[in-house]
Amino acid sequence: MSQLLSGRVRAQSLVDVVTQRLEEAIMSGEFAPGSRLSEHALATSLGVSRGPLREAIRRLEGRKLVERTPNIGVHIAVLSLKDLADLLIVREALEGMACRLAAERMTDEELSGLDQLLEEHGEQESVRAGTGYYQEGRDFDFHFRIVKASGNAQLIQMLTGDLYDLLRVYRYKSSTLDGRAAKAFQEHKAVVAALKSRDPDKAEAAMRLHVRNARMHVATRMVTEEPVIPAPKRQGARAETPPSKQRIVRL
Amino acid sequence: MSQLLSGRVRAQSLVDVVTQRLEEAIMSGEFAPGSRLSEHALATSLGVSRGPLREAIRRLEGRKLVERTPNIGVHIAVLSLKDLADLLIVREALEGMACRLAAERMTDEELSGLDQLLEEHGEQESVRAGTGYYQEGRDFDFHFRIVKASGNAQLIQMLTGDLYDLLRVYRYKSSTLDGRAAKAFQEHKAVVAALKSRDPDKAEAAMRLHVRNARMHVATRMVTEEPVIPAPKRQGARAETPPSKQRIVRL
DNA sequence: CCGATCTCTATTGTCAACAGTTTACATCTT
DNA sequence: AAGATGTAAACTGTTGACAATAGAGATCGG
Numbered sequence: 001m002s003q004l005l006s007g008r009v010r011a012q013s014l015v016d017v018v019t020q021r022l023e024e025a026i027m028s029g030e031f032a033p034g035s036r037l038s039e040h041a042l043a044t045s046l047g048v049s050r051g052p053l054r055e056a057i058r059r060l061e062g063r064k065l066v067e068r069t070p071n072i073g074v075h076i077a078v079l080s081l082k083d084l085a086d087l088l089i090v091r092e093a094l095e096g097m098a099c100r101l102a103a104e105r106m107t108d109e110e111l112s113g114l115d116q117l118l119e120e121h122g123e124q125e126s127v128r129a130g131t132g133y134y135q136e137g138r139d140f141d142f143h144f145r146i147v148k149a150s151g152n153a154q155l156i157q158m159l160t161g162d163l164y165d166l167l168r169v170y171r172y173k174s175s176t177l178d179g180r181a182a183k184a185f186q187e188h189k190a191v192v193a194a195l196k197s198r199d200p201d202k203a204e205a206a207m208r209l210h211v212r213n214a215r216m217h218v219a220t221r222m223v224t225e226e227p228v229i230p231a232p233k234r235q236g237a238r239a240e241t242p243p244s245k246q247r248i249v250r251l
Numbered sequence: 252m253s254q255l256l257s258g259r260v261r262a263q264s265l266v267d268v269v270t271q272r273l274e275e276a277i278m279s280g281e282f283a284p285g286s287r288l289s290e291h292a293l294a295t296s297l298g299v300s301r302g303p304l305r306e307a308i309r310r311l312e313g314r315k316l317v318e319r320t321p322n323i324g325v326h327i328a329v330l331s332l333k334d335l336a337d338l339l340i341v342r343e344a345l346e347g348m349a350c351r352l353a354a355e356r357m358t359d360e361e362l363s364g365l366d367q368l369l370e371e372h373g374e375q376e377s378v379r380a381g382t383g384y385y386q387e388g389r390d391f392d393f394h395f396r397i398v399k400a401s402g403n404a405q406l407i408q409m410l411t412g413d414l415y416d417l418l419r420v421y422r423y424k425s426s427t428l429d430g431r432a433a434k435a436f437q438e439h440k441a442v443v444a445a446l447k448s449r450d451p452d453k454a455e456a457a458m459r460l461h462v463r464n465a466r467m468h469v470a471t472r473m474v475t476e477e478p479v480i481p482a483p484k485r486q487g488a489r490a491e492t493p494p495s496k497q498r499i500v501r502l
Numbered sequence: 503c504c505g506a507t508c509t510c511t512a513t514t515g516t517c518a519a520c521a522g523t524t525t526a527c528a529t530c531t532t
Numbered sequence: 533a534a535g536a537t538g539t540a541a542a543c544t545g546t547t548g549a550c551a552a553t554a555g556a557g558a559t560c561g562g
Contacts, residue, residue, distance in 0.1 A: 011321045011523080013545065015309070039514070049547050050514090051302065055309045058266070062313020064408075070262045071514060071553050086405040093348035093406075097340060154337040155344075157315075158409075262553080264515065290544070300517045301544090322523050322544060 014048050018056040021046065026065055026076055027168050034078045037066070063162060065169065079170050087166060088215040092208050094159055095143065099191065099207035100200040101150035110149050114192050117142060121185060140164070142188055146195075146207070180217065187213065265299050269307040272297065277316055277327055278419050285329045288317070314413060316420065330421050338417060339466040345410055346394065347459040352401035354446050354454035361400050365443050368393060372436060391415070393439055397446075397458070431468060438464065 025031045043053045057074055060066045068074045079087070121138060147159050187210040194202040276282045294304045308325055311317045319325045330338070372389060398410050438461040445453040 011545090013321050015545085016321070038512095040512090051546060051548095054515090055306055058306045058309035059313040062310040070264050070267070072555095073514070083405065086403045089348060089352070089403055090345070090405050090409060093344045094341070097344035101340070152337045152340055154334065154341050158341060262515095266515085291542090302516060302518095305544090324544070 014052040015055045015059070018046060018048060018052055019059050022056055022060060023065070023165075026060075027165065031076050033076050033169060035076050037074045037076070039073075063165070065165065077166070077169060079166070084167075084170055085215060087163065088211065091159070091163055091167075092211040092215065094155060094163070095147065095211055096204045096208040098147045098150040098152065098155050098159065099195070100204035101152055101155070102146050103195050103198055103200045103203035105151045106146075106149040106195060110145065111192070111196060114142070114145060114195070117145070118185075118188055118192060121188070139184070139188075146191070180214075183213070184210070265303040266306045266310070269297060269299060269303055270310050273307055273311060274316070274416075277311075278416065282327050284327050284420060286327050288325045288327070290324075314416070316416065328417070328420060330417070335418075335421055336466060338414065339462065342410070342414055342418075343459050343462040343466065345406060345414070346398065346462055347455045349398045349401040349403065349406050349410065350442065350446070350458035351451040351455035352403055352406070353397050354449055354451045356402045357397075357400040357446060361396065362443070362447060365393070365396060365446070368396070369436075369439055369443060372439070390435070390439075397442070431465075434464070435461070 022031075031037070037057070039050050039053060039057075043050045046053065057066060057068070061068055061074070065077050066074045067077055117138075121142075144160060147156055150156065187206070191203070191206045191210060194206040197203075273282075282288070288308070290301050290304060290308075294301045297304065308317060308319070312319055312325070316328050317325045318328055368389075372393075395411060398407055401407065438457070442454070442457045442461060445457040448454075
């Protein structure tokens with residue numbers, strides 16, 4: 001029997017499809033944080049009835065991506081800068097642990113893959129100059145690989161399945177601007193060096209330092225610009241415009 | 252105006268009530284891991300229609316407490332011993348971080364509260380003898396307080412709102428039996444001592460050691476008893492009996 | 503002109519019926 | 533008798549209709 005026809009196929013319910021679409025819309029920023037979702041408008045827009053749509057929303061509710069107020073409606077999750085800082089602390093703990101585990105379990109192939117990735121990073125002049133930031137997703141890819149290499153399914157799920165999503169809602173780019181790019185690049189190299197040495201303590205420390213430094217950048221901004229989000233008006237089709245202008249946080 | 256009448260009250264939708272009921276049923280072990288839920292039977296049993304019930308289930312799905320297979324049904328989450336060990340590693344990372352934060356932020360009142368809690372623990376002869384285990388929820392209370400004292404909303408949510416739930420599904424009691432009670436008690440005292448010293452590094456290290464020791468107990472069992480859960484038959488009213496006998500893990 | 507109350511409309515919450523799929527069982531074939 | 537095939541029952545997926553609620557604007561009284 002052909003390889004292509006081996007695995008069992010399963011129907012994808014409308015809820016699954018709708019969930020994915022909503023996820024994408026939230027991640028991409030099409031639905032801004034704080035904006036309200038109209039069930040009727042969204043359902044017709046997606047071409048499904050309200051039932052599956054509501055179920056999809058409930059699933060996102062369980063993942064804290066949206067919040068429902070009874071008889072009022074659902075709003076895309078809003079993260080305060082305090083929330084963002086808190087999330088980055090969680091990230092520090094989890095990625096530190098992931099890096100520790102990776103130091104023990106990572107294969108030599110995966111390690112050389114990281115090396116190559118860093119080499120490509122280094123060739124970007126923007127990084128060398130210290131002015132620009134990593135190409136979209138490059139820094140993410142670096143972290144992603146290490147987390148995956150931890151071999152801890154729960155850790156992988158929590159980071160790549162939940163936490164990264166939440167950070168993305170906030171348009172959070174993890175290492176950029178302000179001359180941090182060059183520094184972040186050095187930190188990445190330190191992480192890889194620690195991984196190569198197979199020293200769990202060093203690996204965890206290096207990764208935590210890296211994430212912590214990124215967090216510090218947020219901390220310095222917290223005093224200046226805590227956003228005040230006015231309660232959005234009702235009405236409005238599809239998804240409303242953001243209550244305040246889209247916040248882009250880089251660091 | 253009275254204090255009791257200040258906060259705004261919100262209607263609790265059927266979905267909210269049903270979600271809570273399901274949660275309790277799963278936590279209490281009334282629905283064993285791996286057992287299937289019949290929508291029709293459950294709905295009539297709860298006195299609601301399938302709509303709200305399905306939405307409640309979707310929410311639990313987002314929290315990974317249940318798993319749905321299209322056109323087949325939903326099953327209570329099943330955690331392998333590998334999953335349990337992985338979860339405890341995550342817990343080590345998160346509670347370690349929580350303890351670090353608590354060392355800096357905990358008030359003196361909270362600290363003396365911990366002292367008192369430990370004193371009560373010490374008076375239990377079962378602990379002193381090293382044979383019994385902590386009274387139900389006592390060890391949990393200890394960890395709970397420290398996590399709360401971290402002041403990190405995300406950390407609190409992930410631990411007390413998600414991770415502890417998952418562990419409870421597994422009937423996981425965190426420090427018991429096998430003479431570990433006395434040792435766990437000593438470890439608790441070390442944690443409090445570190446908190447009192449206001450030394451973040453020490454506090455994190457003490458908590459991580461404590462959680463890690465608990466994890467080691469699980470690790471020793473992993474080789475012997477990975478459960479084989481046979482695919483449960485269809486049919487059956489309400490909730491089916493567990494596919495294999497209820498697993499009680501203590502350590 | 504201001505405030506309280508009422509009414510109406512848009513929106514969410516809930517339900518019951520219908521459609522599609524899966525699984526078990528009976529039947530037929532070899 | 534063993535395997536394949538058809539059939540029916542039970543279940544999940546989806547829908548559209550109906551009930552209940554909240555918020556905005558109109559109306560009335562001071």
